[in-house]
Amino acid sequence: MVWVQKITLLKLRYNMKKLMVFGISFASCMVVFLMTIFIFKEPITNYLVSNNNLKLVGVLYGKNTLYDVVARNNYISYKKDIDGNVISGSVSSDNVSNDKYEKEILEKDDSTEGYKFINIEINGYKSYLIAIYDPSKVKLVSSRWFNRGNTGQQTVIDICKRYNGKVCINGGGFQDFGLGSDIPIGYVIEDGKITWDSEGKSKLVGFNYDNELVLMTATGEEAIAAGVRDALEFGPFLIDNGEIIVPKEESAGGYGGAARVAIAQRKDGIVLFLVTEGVHSKGPTIYEVAETLKKYGAYTAGNLDGGASSSLVVNGKMINHPLNIYGELINGGRGRSVVTGFGYIE
Numbered sequence: 001m002v003w004v005q006k007i008t009l010l011k012l013r014y015n016m017k018k019l020m021v022f023g024i025s026f027a028s029c030m031v032v033f034l035m036t037i038f039i040f041k042e043p044i045t046n047y048l049v050s051n052n053n054l055k056l057v058g059v060l061y062g063k064n065t066l067y068d069v070v071a072r073n074n075y076i077s078y079k080k081d082i083d084g085n086v087i088s089g090s091v092s093s094d095n096v097s098n099d100k101y102e103k104e105i106l107e108k109d110d111s112t113e114g115y116k117f118i119n120i121e122i123n124g125y126k127s128y129l130i131a132i133y134d135p136s137k138v139k140l141v142s143s144r145w146f147n148r149g150n151t152g153q154q155t156v157i158d159i160c161k162r163y164n165g166k167v168c169i170n171g172g173g174f175q176d177f178g179l180g181s182d183i184p185i186g187y188v189i190e191d192g193k194i195t196w197d198s199e200g201k202s203k204l205v206g207f208n209y210d211n212e213l214v215l216m217t218a219t220g221e222e223a224i225a226a227g228v229r230d231a232l233e234f235g236p237f238l239i240d241n242g243e244i245i246v247p248k249e250e251s252a253g254g255y256g257g258a259a260r261v262a263i264a265q266r267k268d269g270i271v272l273f274l275v276t277e278g279v280h281s282k283g284p285t286i287y288e289v290a291e292t293l294k295k296y297g298a299y300t301a302g303n304l305d306g307g308a309s310s311s312l313v314v315n316g317k318m319i320n321h322p323l324n325i326y327g328e329l330i331n332g333g334r335g336r337s338v339v340t341g342f343g344y345i346e
Helices: 002-038 041-050 054-061 063-072 100-106 156-162 220-225 248-252 286-295
Strands: 115-122 125-132 138-142 165-170 188-190 193-196 202-208 213-218 228-233 237-240 261-266 271-276 298-304 312-314 340-345
Touching: 100 115, 115 286, 125 312, 138 156, 138 188, 138 202, 138 228, 156 165, 156 312, 156 340, 165 261, 165 271, 188 220, 193 220, 202 220, 213 220, 213 228, 213 261, 213 298, 220 228, 237 261, 237 286, 261 286, 271 286, 286 298
Parallel strands: none
Antiparallel strands: 115 125, 125 271, 138 340, 165 312, 165 340, 188 193, 188 228, 202 213, 202 228, 237 298, 261 271, 261 298
């Protein structure tokens, strides 16, 4: 009996040692895991997002972190804060230029009032440029409501109709896991009021009360204090002081070809909406969009939500052809439901 007890005791000690080794190993792994989350959180989340491992980000860090990472990865962050409060001058109907691009902008179309529709091509992709002559009539437009169980988002056709708009484009991003949502990403400012709040400073694209297109890094409160009347969060910023500021090499990376949407303003005050065709990874690059806007005299310009969300509505009709990754028309050609944009509102 004694030797049986000794064997049993030896087995018990052996199992205890195994359990201790396992416990130490597990504890070490947890320490490394927690250090990864709290110390190296930002670079790892950015790495995961860049590799489209969104579900893994959600598991490791939770949905709130995932939403934040998606928002931060919707634009390229630059060291330089852009001073958008520099555009001056008023729109003149008397200006006529011999330059091809200037002529296209300044020679008005008698069949439309207050704006001009221009068909163009960017790198072989059909694109549409809208010149709006009175910047005071360019307003932020938004869906019915935000964050009500995905019942608030609307197509740009429906949003434009609600505002009695003549021309509308989509604008800011929204939380999207394939089905879309009515939850904006980042600040939304409409008519001088924050209609959707966020945290920290954001890249904001919008207009101040002098009807100047502004690109600024600020909180919603700071933007309003600076005189911003309408703004949404997106990027990257494309043009400042008449010069392209988006690096050309970025277009070969995360900002390659796709359907694009952008907004710009010339020094004479004329606002430009630009929407391009494209599908999945095929379409103009960010840099090509910036180059095109500069040709047409853009002094300030910002990129807006593109891809499958790209929408241009003129007089209640969808002009471009929003496609899914399979090249099929979305919603029968009516486009995706979105939450914000800009419109020419009489």
